[in-house]
Amino acid sequence: MRGKRIKGKTAAICSIVLIIAFCISIKNCPKTVSIKQAPEIKLYLSRENCTINLPLEDYIKGTVAAEMPANFALEALKAQAVCARTYTLKKILDEKKYPKGADVSDDIYSCQAYISSAEFKHRNPQNYKILWDKITKAVQATSGQIMIYNGEPIDALYHSTCGGRTESAANAWGQDIPYLRSVSCNYCQESKYYQSCQVFSKQDLEEFESLELGNTISLSISERSSTGRVKKLKINNLFVSGEKFRQILNLPSTNWEFSSAQGKLIVNSRGYGHGVGLCQYGANGMARAGADYRSILKHYYCHFDFCQLQWETNK
Ligand SMILES: [Zn+2]
Known part of the structure; x- marks a missing residue:
């Protein structure tokens, strides 16, 4: 072997x-x-x-x-x-x-x-x-x-919820795995994490080492994967990977849109989990629409x- x-x-x-x-x-x-x-x-x-x-x-x-x-x-x-x-x-x-x-x-x-x-x-x-x-x-x-x-x-x-499209292994970990490609998913809208919103104050961002916190929070996305997940972003003076940003702020996924209001950072997230392979809420949505388990698995892998x-x- x-x-x-x-x-x-x-x-x-x-x-x-x-x-x-x-x-x-x-x-x-x-x-x-x-x-x-x-x-x-x-x-x-x-x-x-x-x-x-x-x-x-x-x-x-x-x-x-x-x-x-x-x-x-x-x-x-x-x-x-x-x-x-x-x-x-x-x-x-x-x-x-x-x-x-x-x-x-x-x-x-x-x-x-x-x-x-x-x-x-x-x-x-x-x-x-x-x-x-x-x-x-x-x-x-x-x-x-x-x-x-x-x-x-x-x-x-x-994973729990892909938010509309699963992620490929190539985008998530840099290794192309033929059975772990990105597929569309129109079945996980029932999950509370399909779209969710998290709000952070300046104090919440103190968790980031070397981050200079001035009067304003400036955030821009440097790189997204082909499926829309954030790979790299810049917050004030600091470049950080999407995965590290997710871990530090305990966000549900790396698929985000950002905005700000009253000095706070607003993160709109789609999905929950790494997004690779079977979307569990999507599997449930497909099953409720009449698909059997083999069709469900054939869709996601x-x-x-x-x-x-x-x-x-x-x-
Ligand atoms: Zn899904």
């Missing part, structure tokens, strides 16, 4: 890695890959600083529960389940290391969120059963399904194939 050694995994994970590695080694990747036993995941729980082992499909339920509102349409939840499963297998194949030798982590900054069914029940005491059953249905209906490109699981990135991992319990 590209010279990488596979070690320290459970037997189940090894089996899945080896089978996908086999899949990679042949020119035309099969649409179905059989695995003897259902894979098991070693998950790092960051707050508890411990690991737990659980079946892959149970882990996927917990990520869907944590990453997408359960009142979204069933087909959107199914799309999320395929994304989460693909993302997980990509992490395993890349041999990403998490604390205590875990395969994945519930830390959203380095992996994807996860909550247990007990935590989900705590958060949804009124309608826990209906919503958990719906998540279970979405995961079971897509059991073992992943997205592949060139025989490998894709990097199935997703380009040039990939579906692959069915099959083991005895999901045959």
